[in-house]
Amino acid sequence: MDVFSPSKRRKVMQAIRGKDTTPELLVRSMVHRLGLRFRLHGQKLPGKPDLVLAKHRSVIFVHGCFWHRHDCKLAATPKTRPEFWSAKFRANVERDQRVKAQLEKLGWRVVEIWECETRRAETLELRLRQEFAERLGPSTTAAQASRP
Numbered sequence: 001m002d003v004f005s006p007s008k009r010r011k012v013m014q015a016i017r018g019k020d021t022t023p024e025l026l027v028r029s030m031v032h033r034l035g036l037r038f039r040l041h042g043q044k045l046p047g048k049p050d051l052v053l054a055k056h057r058s059v060i061f062v063h064g065c066f067w068h069r070h071d072c073k074l075a076a077t078p079k080t081r082p083e084f085w086s087a088k089f090r091a092n093v094e095r096d097q098r099v100k101a102q103l104e105k106l107g108w109r110v111v112e113i114w115e116c117e118t119r120r121a122e123t124l125e126l127r128l129r130q131e132f133a134e135r136l137g138p139s140t141t142a143a144q145a146s147r148p
């Protein structure tokens with residue numbers, strides 16, 4: 001069920017599409033701040049991962065919650081044309097799974113960051129620190145320093 005009215009849904013969809021690259025930019029800058037080296041868009045790799053951390057044999061995909069069906073409120077299904085949407089969503093999810101399996105078979109670690117995880121810098125930083133814990137030095141962030 002859609003939590004938005006049709007007109008509101010249109011606005012939300014436009015916003016999602018328009019800001020397409022923002023979550024990716026946020027992830028890039030945070031990965032950079034953490035001192036991890038990366039390349040963009042691994043053209044030769046399955047699914048062209050958004051970030052490629054060759055040294056760590058890791059790739060990062062930044063997924064929009066709506067298109068890639070994250071289990072969160074950004075991924076509400078539009079009320080109109082349910083068959084159209086469910087086919088589209090299914091294709092996206094299946095492609096994500098296929099690409100992930102291919103990359104893992106090639107020995108890559110696949111990290112998927114969701115759009116909603118990029119909205120708060122602290123959340124994103126903690127998430128990336130957890131993913132790359134063994135590569136990073138001791139944390140000096142405010143978020144971690146305030147932990148008991």
Ligand SMILES: [Zn+2]
Nearest residue numbers: 065070072116
């Ligand atoms: Zn989400």
